[in-house]
Amino acid sequence: MTTPPSGWTDELARVRLHVVTGKGGTGKTTGAAALAVALAHGGRRVLLVEVEGRQGLAQLFGRSPLPYAEEHLTRVPGGGEVRALAVDAEAALLEYLSMFYNLGFAGRTLRKMGAIEFATTLAPGLRDVLLTGKVKECVTRTDSRGRHAYDAVVLDAPPTGRVAKFLDVTRAMADLAKVGPIRDQSEGVVRLLHSGETAVHLVALLEELPVQETLEAVDELDAADLRPGAVLVNRVRPVRLPAGEVDTAARGAVDAEHVVSGLRNAGLDPAPAVVTGLVDQTVEHALRVRSERAAMTQLAAAGLPVLELPDRPDGIDAGVVHELAELLIEQGVR
Ligand SMILES: Nc1ncnc2c1ncn2[C@@H]1O[C@H](COP(=O)(O)OP(=O)(O)O)[C@@H](O)[C@H]1O
Numbered sequence: 001m002t003t004p005p006s007g008w009t010d011e012l013a014r015v016r017l018h019v020v021t022g023k024g025g026t027g028k029t030t031g032a033a034a035l036a037v038a039l040a041h042g043g044r045r046v047l048l049v050e051v052e053g054r055q056g057l058a059q060l061f062g063r064s065p066l067p068y069a070e071e072h073l074t075r076v077p078g079g080g081e082v083r084a085l086a087v088d089a090e091a092a093l094l095e096y097l098s099m100f101y102n103l104g105f106a107g108r109t110l111r112k113m114g115a116i117e118f119a120t121t122l123a124p125g126l127r128d129v130l131l132t133g134k135v136k137e138c139v140t141r142t143d144s145r146g147r148h149a150y151d152a153v154v155l156d157a158p159p160t161g162r163v164a165k166f167l168d169v170t171r172a173m174a175d176l177a178k179v180g181p182i183r184d185q186s187e188g189v190v191r192l193l194h195s196g197e198t199a200v201h202l203v204a205l206l207e208e209l210p211v212q213e214t215l216e217a218v219d220e221l222d223a224a225d226l227r228p229g230a231v232l233v234n235r236v237r238p239v240r241l242p243a244g245e246v247d248t249a250a251r252g253a254v255d256a257e258h259v260v261s262g263l264r265n266a267g268l269d270p271a272p273a274v275v276t277g278l279v280d281q282t283v284e285h286a287l288r289v290r291s292e293r294a295a296m297t298q299l300a301a302a303g304l305p306v307l308e309l310p311d312r313p314d315g316i317d318a319g320v321v322h323e324l325a326e327l328l329i330e331q332g333v334r
Pocket residue numbers: 022023024025026027028029030031056234235236309310311312313314315316
């Protein structure tokens with residue numbers, strides 16, 4: 001790439017809540033998981049949270065659906081551990097109510113009646129407040145000696161189009177209860193989300209629309225006084241042409257004779273159709289490299305740290321997530 005990735009900053013190293021967003025399908029779940037594993041290196045405890053009810057984490061790690069409980073997900077070299085939690089708005093509401101009002105049996109009845117669904121449908125903002133409230137509780141929880149339960153929490157968040165609204169707890173609260181425990185709790189959530197302890201990372205692909213969405217999301221986050229973290233450029237593919245030859249090749253000026261002599265040197269005797277095919281492929285590759293370079297330059301203009309994750313043609317599983325995490329560490333994640 002022409003613009004080298006700029007890596008992790010000291011500011012990001014101090015963040016405890018890493019929110020990962022991006023255009024749908026760009027690799028939020030993959031990126032969040034790789035980041036969680038990377039942060040858990042060196043013996044740290046990290047919680048990976050999902051809020052969309054998709055069970056993407058369970059799928060990625062090839063295990064049965066996660067319950068509404070913090071469960072062991074994977075061990076990391078050096079004694080670290082990633083735990084996972086699938087937060088569900090209904091369970092969070094029951095937990096919340098039972099914390100402040102002793103519901104007990106009534107809570108179970110509520111659940112059976114579908115009252116929770118009713119309540120969250122009535123006040124859509126309530127759902128997000130409950131989810132972010134649970135995340136905040138995980139970030140700030142301490143043990144009896146005052147040590148944080150988790151060194152870091154990584155949130156596999158809603159996509160860029162919805163993330164600013166999701167994190168705008170203040171606005172949601174304006175539509176909800178004016179008084180009471182939910183208001184007090186939400187003030188703590190607002191403080192955390194707008195503090196230096198939180199960063200919102202953006203997963204992007206080197207394609208026009210994801211790049212545009214990423215830049216728009218950065219503006220939206222800035223406007224909402226939320227802190228954009230790093231850009232995680234996902235699915236980066238190898239460049240197979242020397243940097244100086246990309247523009248020439250993209251113009252279609254590929255020297256067929258050069259291709260033939262190269263193949264002859266390798267002991268091959270290519271048919272003319274094969275040579276034409278190779279030349280076409282080279283031009284196509286050069287065009288792709290050029291547009292990806294332009295996309296990278298556009299992304300870099302946001303002025304955020306940039307990290308890269310390679311495309312893995314065979315797909316993603318738990319083992320690959322650990323490999324991606326190693327690459328993030330090489331780029332400074334700590
Ligand atoms: N670096 C990568 N290389 C290859 N496939 C990837 C990569 N990152 C994501 N994918 C695949 O792309 C799809 C979407 O990724 P996912 O992380 O689920 O995105 P999101 O959470 O944003 O919807 C999945 O099938 C995933 O396996």
